[in-house]
Amino acid sequence: MREEATAFVPGHITGFFSAHPAEDPTKAGSRGAGLTLTDGVEVTVEPAAGPEPTVVLDGEPIDVDPVTTVLDTLDAPARVEAESDLPIGSGFGVSGAMAIGTALAANRVFERKLSRNELVTIAHGAEVQAGTGLGDVVAQAHGGVPIRLEPGGPQDNKLDAIPARARVEYVTFGQLSTSEVLSGDTDQLTAAGTEALSRVVEEPTLLSFMYASRAFAREAGLLTEDVVGTIEDVTAVGGQASMAMLGETVFALGTGLSDAGYDPAVCATHPAGAVLK
Ligand SMILES: Nc1ncnc2c1ncn2[C@@H]1O[C@H](COP(=O)(O)OP(=O)(O)OP(=O)(O)O)[C@@H](O)[C@H]1O
Numbered sequence: 706m707r708e709e710a711t712a713f714v715p716g717h718i719t720g721f722f723s724a725h726p727a728e729d730p731t732k733a734g735s736r737g738a739g740l741t742l743t744d745g746v747e748v749t750v751e752p753a754a755g756p757e758p759t760v761v762l763d764g765e766p767i768d769v770d771p772v773t774t775v776l777d778t779l780d781a782p783a784r785v786e787a788e789s790d791l792p793i794g795s796g797f798g799v800s801g802a803m804a805i806g807t808a809l810a811a812n813r814v815f816e817r818k819l820s821r822n823e824l825v826t827i828a829h830g831a832e833v834q835a836g837t838g839l840g841d842v843v844a845q846a847h848g849g850v851p852i853r854l855e856p857g858g859p860q861d862n863k864l865d866a867i868p869a870r871a872r873v874e875y876v877t878f879g880q881l882s883t884s885e886v887l888s889g890d891t892d893q894l895t896a897a898g899t900e901a902l903s904r905v906v907e908e909p910t911l912l913s914f915m916y917a918s919r920a921f922a923r924e925a926g927l928l929t930e931d932v933v934g935t936i937e938d939v940t941a942v943g944g945q946a947s948m949a950m951l952g953e954t955v956f957a958l959g960t961g962l963s964d965a966g967y968d969p970a971v972c973a974t975h976p977a978g979a980v981l982k
């Protein structure tokens with residue numbers, strides 16, 4: 706057994722999605738598109754001192770269901786320490802990042818000898834089962850600007866990408882519970898997400914991704930006053946912004962938010978995807 710291993714997982718902002726339930730959580734998931742980010746989560750795994758696993762995020766103990774499930778599945782009694790550039794619960798896929806980062810690092814520490822696709826499948830299934838995400842894990846494993854054409858883990862899904870990179874700015878006003886939204890009626894979301902996806906498939910550019918994301922955010926009925934106002938401010942200065950699903954967060958390409966007078970966090974699209982360090 707190794708002493709410890711660390712993985713870096715990019716954050717993931719979903720612009721739009723449609724929900725696709727299935728009995729088997731490794732086959733369930735979402736279609737959609739988003740941006741993976743150079744801001745992300747660093748996850749370090751070491752064997753736990755006692756029989757119980759512990760999970761710590763930015764110095765505070767935390768219960769993240771998908772992480773517990775990943776550790777159980779890998780039979781890995783571990784201490785997981787995560788450091789995040791991004792807030793949890795605000796549309797950056799922090800729970801998905803912790804799940805896949807834990808899977809990659811625990812596989813190494815406990816010498817489980819699973820393949821990358823097997824680890825992504827475990828993390829994706831754990832995230833879907835917990836209701837904390839549907840497509841973040843597979844997007845975060847891929848990197849870039851992934852288009853999720855078919856739902857599910859790597860054995861079932863189909864991914865493409867927008868071949869582009871960009872500077873990304875974001876501001877966060879608060880949290881939105883992903884599991885609450887996903888456990889409600891998602892028909893309207895899914896209809897809007899399907900329409901948005903066909904638009905981006907027809908023209909896979911960052912600009913059409915931003916248009917499709919804004920139309921989705923409007924039709925999905927999740928916009929808050931702060932989010933609407935901020936998107937309008939960016940539009941007024943000729944920028945491109947939309948809402949990060951699912952959080953009270955606005956993201957913009959280039960200098961959209963700073964041009965509009967905000968003081969955003971700044972990163973870029975991530976070129977690769979989750980990696981062991
Ligand atoms: N402030 C918090 N403190 C402790 N736990 C939290 C906090 N906010 C959220 N959680 C827990 O973290 C998990 C993940 O939340 P959630 O899925 O909404 O966020 P996320 O994965 O960061 O991003 P996304 O909104 O993109 O899905 C949930 O289990 C939730 O209960």
Ligand SMILES: CC(C)(CO)[C@@H](O)C(=O)[O-]
Nearest residue numbers: 719722735838839840841
């Ligand atoms: C459901 C979701 C928007 C939560 O972040 C994401 O997992 C996705 O795009 O499937």
